Amino acid sequence: MHHSIVPLKLVTIVTERILEDRLLRTLVELGAKGYTLTQATGKGSRGVRASEWEGPDTKIEMLVSEDVAQAILDHVAETFFEHYAVIVYVQDAAVVRGEKYI
Amino acid sequence: MHHSIVPLKLVTIVTERILEDRLLRTLVELGAKGYTLTQATGKGSRGVRASEWEGPDTKIEMLVSEDVAQAILDHVAETFFEHYAVIVYVQDAAVVRGEKYI
Amino acid sequence: MHHSIVPLKLVTIVTERILEDRLLRTLVELGAKGYTLTQATGKGSRGVRASEWEGPDTKIEMLVSEDVAQAILDHVAETFFEHYAVIVYVQDAAVVRGEKYI
């Protein structure tokens, strides 16, 4: 095996499209080395949102170290949870050449 | 840490678009408090499907408690497995303020 | 419970759209019995790519046995890592009637 496999955290955020730009800037500041975006729609505890008109939700996935994951959870919970439609969860992932993403 | 992190199950279903509406109604009845939808395409053991014409497959992700996850697995396996293109799997996830989704 | 639940590996690859066709052919040769595709965009260590013009990235998800997962990781790391924008990671998943996918 000439490539390394590193255990990292996969942080997933699903939120209103309108927050995307702001959120991505912050996530990079908090230490995310990259991210993958997909368009999504969904339903949760909160009903309507402004971005419904603006198009679907956005799903952000980031492979990060445990520390960065924690920082991201804290930040999102503090800043966005009260007023915006947002869900955040963390999973384990084994990443090929994962040292790149730390 | 002023926010709670709750271990939940992330249930993923990939299936034909045409089943989406019916399936979502049932999933909510089975206890899912929310879901995230993304458009997908794919290939599996079954070949053609009617929804090919109707557009791509749909991917449904739900964060639910272990019990609800089990109920969903049972229901989908019983109702859709025989005749429709469908795949279902479960993963662990640590969810911020996850008590909302139980 | 009349349906089996099998622990498998969920391999996720995010890469340039332009590689999709070639990659899928190889993945099937390596033993993947199926796959799910979603459109994605993203940012990583490498900047620009040709497929930016051609549309977004592609996200490939496959449920496979541990052996096949390993073979896929090796192949992608050897063939695509140097020159293309690509990220690969593996997670655990419990799959309903998972014996179909081995």
Add this chain to the structure above:
Amino acid sequence: MENLDVLAANLLSPVILAFVLGVIAALVRSDLKLPPALYNGLSIYLLLAIGLKGGVELSKTPVSVFIGPALLTLFLGLITPVIAYNILRRLGRMDRVNSAAIAAHYGSVSAVTFIVAITFGTMTGRAPEGFMPALVAILEVPAIVVALMIAFMRDGRAGSWKDALHEVLSGRSVILLVGGLVIGALVGPEGFEPVEPFFYSGFQGALVLFLLEMGIVAAGRLRDLKEVGFFLVAFGILVPILHGVLTIWLAQFTSLSVPGAAVLAAMVSSASYIAAPAAVRIALPEANPTFYLTGALGITFPFNVTLGIPLYYAMAEWLIG
């Protein structure tokens, strides 16, 4: 001779050639593909445009002129699925569920085949009655209901009859066709004028793009030809001709013109691939989609738009004209 010219005129229209280009693109594994959103948007546009134009014409047509063709269409929508079902069961020895599934498709109508038939007639100076789109709306639903009823006479079905009925009645093709008809009838020719450049002048060109994609999709179906077997290939060509002959023969007892009879024959002979598959997938999930989709899309559609339509025109002229 003249018929060969007419055939060439059909085969050499931009619309048919775009279909061929799509088939070729798929065969050489090109990355050419209309984005699903665009393809979807085009189908919405085409269906609404058909409905609107039909409605505008309907607003100018006396009921006495329309009633005959309307009743004939309804009758054909009820009888053709029964014919198709019995041929599949008796001659094809196909099981009940698959027979009913296929019958639903061949009883219903393909809106694009209808448009190509209209275009062909207009191009060769033989335009049908303006109210034809209203007949498309009449023809679409009954066959699906009849075919599903045949299947549901058996017990213990997995699919949901109620969901399927809702699917077909509230499906976008019915909503757009019927909605367009009503809007067109309400606004009349004058109210239609401001939207005419969009819905009328642009129509043929939009159809070219749509058929390009249909060619790509149909080519995908061609690969399944050997899987469906010789019987279904023959069925997909001969039953449309049978339905077409039946239509033209009955049309002579109504006020329909020769081109009107030919276009109605094309409609009746065509197989649905939008409304029917959606309803059948829900109501008859055990039916094999490869059979009905390959038949409707891989065999009957290409046959009709290339050879079938000129044939129906020739037959209508010969029988009625």
Add this chain to the structure above:
Amino acid sequence: MENLDVLAANLLSPVILAFVLGVIAALVRSDLKLPPALYNGLSIYLLLAIGLKGGVELSKTPVSVFIGPALLTLFLGLITPVIAYNILRRLGRMDRVNSAAIAAHYGSVSAVTFIVAITFGTMTGRAPEGFMPALVAILEVPAIVVALMIAFMRDGRAGSWKDALHEVLSGRSVILLVGGLVIGALVGPEGFEPVEPFFYSGFQGALVLFLLEMGIVAAGRLRDLKEVGFFLVAFGILVPILHGVLTIWLAQFTSLSVPGAAVLAAMVSSASYIAAPAAVRIALPEANPTFYLTGALGITFPFNVTLGIPLYYAMAEWLIG
């Protein structure tokens, strides 16, 4: 009597009927839905087309003719959010943040209402001044800024004023309207000619498709009607009328024609549902989107395009004509 005819003319236009068809499709839970990409593309097309046509007209309009209506529009953009805010606070006893959020929407303008108003006038032979689109651009932004300023006079706000301002100023509706105006003014009638078939002849038809989807979206809002309460329903009908009357009354002191005054009244009475929601969501996240979206989209938009516009024309004729 004549007014009833005119009302019927509005209600029976393809554009309004398409809106109704969309509402019906949603109510019967049809799968009909414009793909988001198409819907987005149509909104870009419509906004750019409005801007371009406004700019071309502006290039032919002397400043002396334009300045009066322009100043009036600016004034109305500054005053109507204040009016709306005070009604919500005092009569509706709504909290400060939600009042400001709603006021931002009712002070700004709905481009589609504007287009429907223009279309209605042209259809009934009462076309307004050609430079009206330039007024849309003037009316869009100020009200949002004023309303957010009202809200931000309070301390400790969660939302970001800077982000919101950027959102509204660089939002696509401002970019397309203002950009289109400038391009249209620079190229003039001659330069516009080659793109006229696309941006002018196709416009009404594109609007039909757009309103079909708006009907579907608005129907989704109707479900929230009971949630917003009686006051907001009344507000969504009466405040537009109030703003309309104010506009027409003030318009008589400018050079605006009767149709020009009526269209300006429709604009001022309309509530934004593209620019304002985006800005408000960022600046005032605690405000409840159900209130402002249901008001703008579920109540005021349907009211205006059906009854409001003919009313403003009637009032303008009565007050000025």
Add this chain to the structure above:
Amino acid sequence: MENLDVLAANLLSPVILAFVLGVIAALVRSDLKLPPALYNGLSIYLLLAIGLKGGVELSKTPVSVFIGPALLTLFLGLITPVIAYNILRRLGRMDRVNSAAIAAHYGSVSAVTFIVAITFGTMTGRAPEGFMPALVAILEVPAIVVALMIAFMRDGRAGSWKDALHEVLSGRSVILLVGGLVIGALVGPEGFEPVEPFFYSGFQGALVLFLLEMGIVAAGRLRDLKEVGFFLVAFGILVPILHGVLTIWLAQFTSLSVPGAAVLAAMVSSASYIAAPAAVRIALPEANPTFYLTGALGITFPFNVTLGIPLYYAMAEWLIG
């Protein structure tokens, strides 16, 4: 003087101004962005429309008239990648792989540059020969093949030559251009008539939307300008001029008119950003996309559509006219 007027006429066309608007929108970080599906759909429409119109014209052109320009175009497609490669290697001291990658782009052709050149000529009353689109199809592929062959003379390559060839030959631009040409030639002017409103009248307007998005994309490339270095910026302006001069000089030995020579010069000087990047990314993965994309899209395209095209017209008039 007259040339300055002509330059202004080009810069003040809706198409160029839409490009500028796109650049501005991106610079102010607007959320304006054509949905990818629409953008994709527009590119399919534009390529097919070019092909169709070229084919219709070709059906009216004697081989004797077409053969000279066709051979010249083929020759330029073979020689310009060699010129570009040698300049990059010798003057720019760039490595072999990146030189070949860039040469593939500058040898091939940008269909949008071609369209803008045609539009500019028609607008200023100097329309080129109708068969020009056929030359686009001839020019697209050879340069890519030549450039990749240069790169593949070296051993141990990671990329796949076979995949790349398939990519370029079955790529949608070749399929649509060549397919459109064949369809247009087969149906002729008469068969084209029903689809003319869609493919011809709507063309300029669709181009406006397309260039709006191209402006947004090109602005993204501008950020990479410092990364690619001064040499590549100079290369992206001077080599197109060199290729343009060469084209016009050679064109005088064929039957090409002055506008025909100018448009061919614009084509030859343009750099591909659809077909070439896809093929190069697969065949030469080690080549840096920033170099070839920024060159083609961030430097050469904006230069050509603003200053280059009027320049080629002026040069053609001076050398040939």
